[in-house]
Amino acid sequence: xxxxxxxxxxxxxxxxxxxxxxxxxxxxxxxxxxxxxxxxxxxxxxxxxxxxxxxxxxxxxxxxxxxxxxxxxxxxxxxxxxxxxxxxxxxxxxxxxxxxxxxxxxxxxxxxxxxxxxxxxxxxxxxxxxxxxxxxxxxxxxxxxxxxxxxxxxxxxxxxxxxxxxxxxxxxxxxxxxxxxxxxxxxxxxxxxxxxxxxxxxxxxxxxxxxxxxxxxxxxxxxxxxxxxxxxxxxxxxxxxxxxxxxxxxxxxxxxxxxxxxxxxxxxxxxxxxxxxxxxxxxxxxxxxxxxxxxxxxxxxxxxxxxxxxxxxxxxxxxxxxxxxxxxxxxxxxxxxxxxxxxxxxxxxxxxxxxxxxxxxxxxxxxxxxxxxxxxxxxxxxxxxxxxxxxxxxxxxxxxxxxxxxxxxxxxxxxxxxxxxxxxxxxxxxxxxxxxxxxxxxxxxxxxxxxxxxxxxxxxxxxxxxxxxxxxxxxxxxxxxxxxxxxxxxxxxxxxxxxxxxxxxxxxxxxxxxxxxxxxxxxxxxxxxxxxxxxxxxxxxxxxxxxxxxxxxxxxxxxxxxxxxxxxxxxxxxxxxxxxxxxxxxxxxxxxxxxxxxxxxxxxxxxxxxxxxxxxxxxx
Ligand SMILES: Nc1ncnc2c1ncn2[C@@H]1O[C@H](COP(=O)(O)OP(=O)(O)OP(=O)(O)O)[C@@H](O)[C@H]1O
Numbered sequence: 001x002x003x004x005x006x007x008x009x010x011x012x013x014x015x016x017x018x019x020x021x022x023x024x025x026x027x028x029x030x031x032x033x034x035x036x037x038x039x040x041x042x043x044x045x046x047x048x049x050x051x052x053x054x055x056x057x058x059x060x061x062x063x064x065x066x067x068x069x070x071x072x073x074x075x076x077x078x079x080x081x082x083x084x085x086x087x088x089x090x091x092x093x094x095x096x097x098x099x100x101x102x103x104x105x106x107x108x109x110x111x112x113x114x115x116x117x118x119x120x121x122x123x124x125x126x127x128x129x130x131x132x133x134x135x136x137x138x139x140x141x142x143x144x145x146x147x148x149x150x151x152x153x154x155x156x157x158x159x160x161x162x163x164x165x166x167x168x169x170x171x172x173x174x175x176x177x178x179x180x181x182x183x184x185x186x187x188x189x190x191x192x193x194x195x196x197x198x199x200x201x202x203x204x205x206x207x208x209x210x211x212x213x214x215x216x217x218x219x220x221x222x223x224x225x226x227x228x229x230x231x232x233x234x235x236x237x238x239x240x241x242x243x244x245x246x247x248x249x250x251x252x253x254x255x256x257x258x259x260x261x262x263x264x265x266x267x268x269x270x271x272x273x274x275x276x277x278x279x280x281x282x283x284x285x286x287x288x289x290x291x292x293x294x295x296x297x298x299x300x301x302x303x304x305x306x307x308x309x310x311x312x313x314x315x316x317x318x319x320x321x322x323x324x325x326x327x328x329x330x331x332x333x334x335x336x337x338x339x340x341x342x343x344x345x346x347x348x349x350x351x352x353x354x355x356x357x358x359x360x361x362x363x364x365x366x367x368x369x370x371x372x373x374x375x376x377x378x379x380x381x382x383x384x385x386x387x388x389x390x391x392x393x394x395x396x397x398x399x400x401x402x403x404x405x406x407x408x409x410x411x412x413x414x415x416x417x418x419x420x421x422x423x424x425x426x427x428x429x430x431x432x433x434x435x436x437x438x439x440x441x442x443x444x445x446x447x448x449x450x451x452x453x454x455x456x457x458x459x460x461x462x463x464x465x466x467x468x469x470x471x472x473x474x475x476x477x478x479x480x481x482x483x484x485x486x487x488x489x490x491x492x493x494x495x496x497x498x499x500x501x502x503x504x505x506x507x508x509x510x511x512x513x514x515x516x517x518x519x520x521x522x523x524x525x526x527x528x529x530x531x532x533x534x535x536x537x538x539x540x541x542x543x544x545x546x547x548x549x550x551x552x553x554x555x556x557x558x559x560x561x562x563x564x565x566x567x568x569x570x571x572x573x574x575x576x577x578x579x580x581x582x583x584x585x586x587x588x589x590x591x592x593x594x595x596x597x598x599x600x601x602x603x604x605x606x607x608x609x610x611x612x613x614x615x616x617x618x619x620x
Pocket of ligand 1: 135377399400406407444
């Protein structure tokens, strides 16, 4: 064999190996989800597999006895000879029907259990993967494929395996009936279905490749659909009147996908038709041979009836059996996407021997020569970056858009690790702490806080899920963030449902949602408080009021505030000015003004543009 042939063989072997692995993984997954139901359905399938063959053996008896009765006339004994096998056949049919309906019940129960199990696996993995997972298109493709692979495919796979088992049993029983007429008959029966099998496998592969290739396209469709149907985009869709633009983008993409799908469908139809013709020719030939045997008096009419039924049904079963194999192949390809997703390993993990996290920072948080580049990005956001945040102080970081402020927060929360350099808490590299334990030390108010559609109280309590029912603390966090009075005016106070997505929900304004998120951050009672643009949605009066409260609350804790508002930054103990991934100035408000650098220039510019001294613009 030449090297090309060897390569093909190796590839085929690897692909068969992957399919077998997927089958084993699927079986163990289904077993873990629905052990007893799986056992019950397997037993049932086995019995269902044997029943048709038993029923067929009575066919010959009935036909041969009919011939005898037709020749000898009616008598009680003769009628009995017909009635008994007929009654037995009826009994078997009844039993078959019983198993069919019970099978449906078992499959539904099993399907619910398996779907729930897979959903739980996907949920667990979605939370376990790195935060960075969600920032990359290829990962989102993986998640999407996993979902598509999961939806019904594992059970379809199991059903195909079950059906394969059942059909194999039936075929074995039927082949046993055919063997006495010649070994070549069951052989030809099986061979006749091979063209259909080959075509099915080939088309399954094409279908799978097409689906992989168009995953991103399908996500685009979901995105356009979201833009056109979501409450958060409804206002802009109307105002900018761009619905037609996205609708037509949706339709153009959809038309292309449908066209490609139709092309695949055409191939499938043609392939099936050719396979059916081949099978028909083989059946015709076998039947002609059998008819000749009867005419020659070698076989009886009963034999012919039995043969016809066995061959006819047998061919259907072989076809089904091979189609089961095809389906197993196709589903195992798709379900491979689920396993691929489940196997993604997070990179932000606990060290082997984690160091105990201090109860609060004693000395400082320090970025030492940190260089970081987002995966796939050409430029580093931070390069040899140094920053010290003294324990117990409020540190403000100001800087123009894209300077890298949010990135350093992501690094501090260990959503990413630096490519080089280290981030330390009291001299210990953050990578030496257990991730969850370290994060417990931190509370963050992100730039765009999430409105959770639950009660006002729970919205705050989500900051520390272990203290969900601590009403006193919930209220004190709400007071600290300045949202308590608003909540008290809601119809059911802290028990009022927020958001308009579900019945009886009340919506809040942008600034009120932000205060609620702030209350959530406070409720966590963490020693390191990080706030990314905490007052961006607040009016200047509210901001002033909030600052007073925050000073009291942050007392003794370490706070990092990222802001474009100088009225907020000026209150900090230390202000760091950041530009293009570097700290370019540091000091308190007065020191920085005296320095006459970037901070002082931006401050002056803002003061000039705002007689009310309520700063609206960033440092840029
Ligand atoms: N997930 C990402 N992948 C690649 N590049 C990113 C990613 N997130 C941010 N960046 C890039 O990193 C740089 C710093 O972004 P960052 O969000 O940290 O800036 P910022 O200072 O917080 O800006 P702003 O004040 O506008 O919020 C930007 O140039 C941005 O394009």
